[in-house]
Amino acid sequence: MEIFDNFNPKEIFKDQPESKKNYINGTIYNNIKVPMREIKILGNKKKDQEKKLYVYDSSGPYSDEDTNINIKEGLHPLRKEWLLKRKPIHGSTSQISYAKKGIITEEMEFVAIRESQKNEILFEKNLERENRLKSRNKHFTIPEIITPEFVRKEIASGRAIIPSNINHPEVEPMIIGRSFLTKVNANIGNSAIHSSIEGELEKLLWSLRWGADTIMDLSTGKNIKETREWILRNSPIPVGTVPMYQALEKVGGNIEDLNWNVYRDVIIEQAEQGVDYFTVHAGILLPHVQLTKNRMTGIVSRGGAIMAKWCTTHHKENFIYTHFKELCEIMRHYDISFSLGDALRPGSIADANDEAQFAELKTLGELTKIAWNYDVQTMIEGPGHVPLHLIQENMEKQFEYCHEAPFYTLGPLTTDFAPGYDHITSAIGAAVIGWYGCAMLCYVTPKEHLGLPNKDDVKQGLIAYKIAAHASDLAKGHPAARSRDDALSYARYHFHWEDQFHLSLDPETARKHHDESLPEEKNLHTPYCSMCGPRFCSMRISSQIYEDKKI
């Protein structure tokens, strides 16, 4: 890997001015250090100067100025000491097994602190405002304070997971569940057409820069194992895979030659490396396949199509389904989480919410119960292409059939007619399903349906999804969500242009847009921008009204 000799990953994280890494220590476990990003608020340089905004930060040590990074050595294994001192309970080391026994782990306290950034100091509490903006969700409410005990209960009940393979000690624990911040997954990985380890590693770093909470390595091309090793050792966020892809490569691409043993070998190999969650297509059964026959777009999940072909060729039941308990035993050992794949998700608006889709979802619900019995953390994958008015039914059926296990959806895309812009068609659906209670959103890039995403596509996809996730957090009333919007709007109204840039999702782009028409330094102190010019700036006029004290 000569290419990494002159590679400084920290460069990618440099464009966050007035921003630095900070850590909060645990109280149950004082050896844990929970990372967050601290954004300095400049204000008018008098009264606001001591203010800071803390935001959730999934970028890992890369954005910490005081940490040395060496890609070849990998990240510091922060969980190693926690894991070493643990005594397995009944042979299980999984978070859910501890949670069921009433034990709060380091990981649980870590995520409780991580989810709790309320930034109360920024603004005086305004009761009228808090009441007016409070969430109105039917099925759940998020507590004002997220305690380690609350986390433990959510894990124990299966409503949340902390994906964290015991062989991935580099991971900074994060939680996926409807009562927590909505998370975003970024898919990376090569294909037979495009392949390079350094390219994929760069996409990992790029994903961290733009806020990915987990990453899936969906490589199907060359050097699958080696690529994954580089990713795992350098990833502070959980890594998911679809083991079927490597299994198919192992049998030379011949679907009919697949079998449980080949698949099991791949599972164990990836488990040993440290993969945190596996997408397994265990819920597509032989009788389901014929339900897709009259669909507009058949089966659009890669793993699902492979399994459907295997089942129909051999006329046998899905070998992952028939070996599910054995699979659970392996996964419990490593504390790998299930992401129960939706092989039959709709690939077009026409196929949304059909019989095939919901038949599989029911099976996923049955498998969830089995996984929980084996103390395996579990989430459920969801669609796909769904028009706006059918999204709620997806969430409610998942809630019912899958016993409140976290939902993890791809979009959904709300129209089929905009290839090249499916990050937008799907961000709409993602925001809506997140609000209804979907726990994690799998991003979609502008390249969806057209080709393998490049670096900029990864950025655009993540930006759209961080927006969707944040919109859903505001709507579901997560206590840490609104402070950033408030701080930015305050800066906007007071013409603190620098703060407006620093607090934004993409400071560089916000500044570039502003400077395109008013480039000079002095314009960062003017109470208007080129959109309206000085005479027509509503905020300027509005401020004058209150200053005149005529009201």
Added chain:
Amino acid sequence: MEIFDNFNPKEIFKDQPESKKNYINGTIYNNIKVPMREIKILGNKKKDQEKKLYVYDSSGPYSDEDTNINIKEGLHPLRKEWLLKRKPIHGSTSQISYAKKGIITEEMEFVAIRESQKNEILFEKNLERENRLKSRNKHFTIPEIITPEFVRKEIASGRAIIPSNINHPEVEPMIIGRSFLTKVNANIGNSAIHSSIEGELEKLLWSLRWGADTIMDLSTGKNIKETREWILRNSPIPVGTVPMYQALEKVGGNIEDLNWNVYRDVIIEQAEQGVDYFTVHAGILLPHVQLTKNRMTGIVSRGGAIMAKWCTTHHKENFIYTHFKELCEIMRHYDISFSLGDALRPGSIADANDEAQFAELKTLGELTKIAWNYDVQTMIEGPGHVPLHLIQENMEKQFEYCHEAPFYTLGPLTTDFAPGYDHITSAIGAAVIGWYGCAMLCYVTPKEHLGLPNKDDVKQGLIAYKIAAHASDLAKGHPAARSRDDALSYARYHFHWEDQFHLSLDPETARKHHDESLPEEKNLHTPYCSMCGPRFCSMRISSQIYEDKKI
């Protein structure tokens, strides 16, 4: 205007391959020719070759190969003969006055045909699918067939409007109402910082290319009147303005010098030119202003802030409110529609759905009744910044307070934290409120809050909003909406790459994304793309399953 000598506006409309303009004649009025775009479906060049998809087309004569365009002369005044033969009813020539009398005008039949493209020939009707996907809106259903009589009823009841000044005969009639396709408005116009007539005219054409249904000229800079004249004479879509901007320029920017007479002069000048709808800030009353005092971002409507300042400076009631009936008489004469402005829309998540906002909305409802009594077509403007869970309340209150008059919202933006990407933060809210019944969505560009949009910003804003509008049309069950998604998904599943590009919202971008990784011509016939490569293409595998006839 030397610059237009070598200017060929049709160049802008060239990137729509296998696409041509077509017209449908009226049956009540056989002199009307309703435009639409016909996209040829290439398919596998045997069985599909006769298929065509018709789509709604707001681009006007510019996209018609057989029409000569001369920017200096303006467009052909197609409504001139309709208007000439009309006898005003009680001094009124407005669409609502005819509708109330039971008269179907040319404009009404025109929009009925325009909204009725069902493309039934493309796919066999699948009843299970139609039932599964049908709309579930509480407050309204869209009929299977949109007849001229249905249009008339909607206009008569005030639930829809056809903005069409008698002095803008170049306009191709279009309808705004919840039972019709969701429309998109693009704002153009210069500011004191950036100004050029040709620049604004280019933005008009660019807006037409990307699907704007109406345009607002929000110029506040130089040559306001001349710019507007060029825009009106060359615009096949309705043009809206905010007359207050020109009124303020007339009094040298001194808000306190404004008065009814100055405002009235501007109204008449613009009415004579042919402006189709006016945003008037008649609903913000003196007592409302103090309700905004504890807001995060005060008053963020330009016209609203100006009027609030005027009211508080003079301690007098809003002069548009006090002269509203006189204004109605002028507007009825020209058949100009009201867009009753929301001066107190929230400019931040923190201010959403507050007392000030809804107090003004109630006043807008009272004004709606008055406007209807004067036979003036009316729509109501809406917010702004609103978190996802408070959007529905906006639509329901508007529905109730404003007696079902069409709602026309800016976004709403669902978060404040992403300047530079507010086309996305707001497309989410726009799609949702469109689904609930909002009739027209005012686009937001990536430059929102930061500067005046340029050509590419206009395109990005419109793309995001055409997606939002289409997502809402699918969800509210407009009969013309789904055929394009179905045709594109069919092409996708059958690897008809060319059709996939031609049917997409932005053919050039879709093709570019595909070709980035598989550029050769031959790849347009391969049954996979670079995203998954040949072995892992789910659609390819899925097709094989059905071909094998094992299910």
